[in-house]
Amino acid sequence: MLIKTKSDVLSSEITDRAVFEARREFIKSATVLSAGLMMPDLGQAEPGKYKEVPIGPYSATLPVTAREDVAGYTNYYEFSTNKQDSTALAKGLKTSPWNVEISGEVEKPGVYQLEDILKDNPLQERIYRFRCVEAWSMVVPWIGFPLGEMLKRFKPTSKARFVEFTTLFNPDVMVGQRSSVLAWPYVEGLRMDEAMHPLALMVTGMYGDELPNQNGAPLRLIVPWKYGFKSIKAIVKIRFSETMPETAWYKSAPSEYGFYANVNPEVPHPRWSQSRERVLGSSIFTPKRTTEKFNGYGEQVASLYSGMDLSKYF
Template sequence: MLIKTKAIILSSQITDRAVFESRREFIKAATALSAGLMLPSLGQAEAGKYADVPVGPYSAKLQATDREDVGSYTNYYEFSSNKKDSTVLARGLKTKPWSVEVVGDVEKPGVYNLEDILKDNPVQERIYRFRCVEAWSMVVPWIGFPLGDMLQRFKPTSKAKFVEFTTIYNPEIMVGQRSGVLDWPYVEGLRMDEAMHPLAIMATGMYGDELPNQNGAPLRLIVPWKYGFKSIKAIVKIRFTENMPETAWHKSAPNEYGFYANVNPEVSHPRWSQSRERVLGSSIFTPKRDTEKFNGYGAEVAGLYSGMDLTRFI
């Protein structure tokens, strides 16, 4: 049953998108060509930092959403609740140098430079569908490494049942943090077994290049079977803990946003249905697609929640 669901992801509606994309690709190619004729050096810059990264396991065979769309439609409340404004405002964030503080129930706590983390964790490409709690989705070729591999290197103790992530707090630049829309800094978390699942990754890039600031540079979480707000951006702190962390959206509206936040078409948000999603980049006449349980990754992750009533543990 679950395998059948998976097959549907790969086949349905991709043809339509491919046709759509090919039109955009044509426009892009034409633009690139004309730009290339004027400035031949541009072609090399286009290649990107991670152009030759190998494709990792679990990467879906899905047509990626237009890069422009992914880079101009971001929920980044640290900058603005407006998806376009946050894109522009995020340019002001300095992401180099960057370090991550590791604390809590762990044998190797400390402050780690991002470059050192990247040396230990070679990156790969993972094409995942990204499903927002606002009922839209896109397909992104992330560049990153398995979260579990990194966490293991810090040697969490047996007391560590959860891992908590914190976004940088910098209200000078992140003007959205000056208002009390959420309780800053943004905090997210996973149960240890969720964090160790090979589908969960730490992303440092997308589309063969570094992450744009608005998409969470320089280091963000990607948990493809959960709603997008779980995939916290610009991480500066990782804490291992015995107790379930209090996460940002859950704190602000506990009845609307749970700790687990698994994509689930059967459980609506208190204010809207989650049965369908708008696929970004498709034409305005394309109907929404049916949302899949665990965003289509049920075969891989449903076991993590066996025995749990998912209508209660939202």
């Protein structure tokens, strides 16, 4: 389904309104076309709440993955280790009202309501590549706002070197949390300069509509140059700290999932190659795509890691 593109895929320009509208029509017709094959609960075919949201900078001009593929294939261990089962299981999650607790090395700590955060941070659409550590990938039109812009409003102090995110812990609803596949709650983190990078996105929607629960509603992170597990879902806590956070997958297997987790075809996972990726939605006869360093965002982010041995800091 995806057309192979040259490596400089990013367009730093804001996409023309006409192009935007045309693409919307394309997504719409593609969604309608596949509606017959879809499970009824997978899609609200009509782009809804956020269809008027403007395209933001760094949005790539790439053909996007079908919405039902993105919504029907999620790694959300809080619900299930099965990528299809999480869709139905996540339905029970109540995403409103939603609070985010800000703490740590910050001048304005406190519990903030999500709607207030959204009022302060105008939404935009960003089409990003998404690369999972399991060697599959997709292209998703996220709706969100720059993470750095939001973090700045809480005024982190000079001691804040890292930012740590925590997912909701509620085993009554998040049934996957009843077994100890991972150390709950899920924790992820970024170095402050990574968090401030304009590519890092706080996401609340996709495909012109709200995020489906299984995709991390109501608030998730998207860090397009890192493996998908960095892009934590259903965030309830953000803590600024002096020390590097211990992330969930690092705790689970420190030799396999590092803190940085930058997409890198040159550094294989200890148990599999990372040089290629299966593009979701492609036919069974389509060969895998060659994985790009930093998932194709090297021009923007490589300087964050200059002088670092990326095979050591994987």
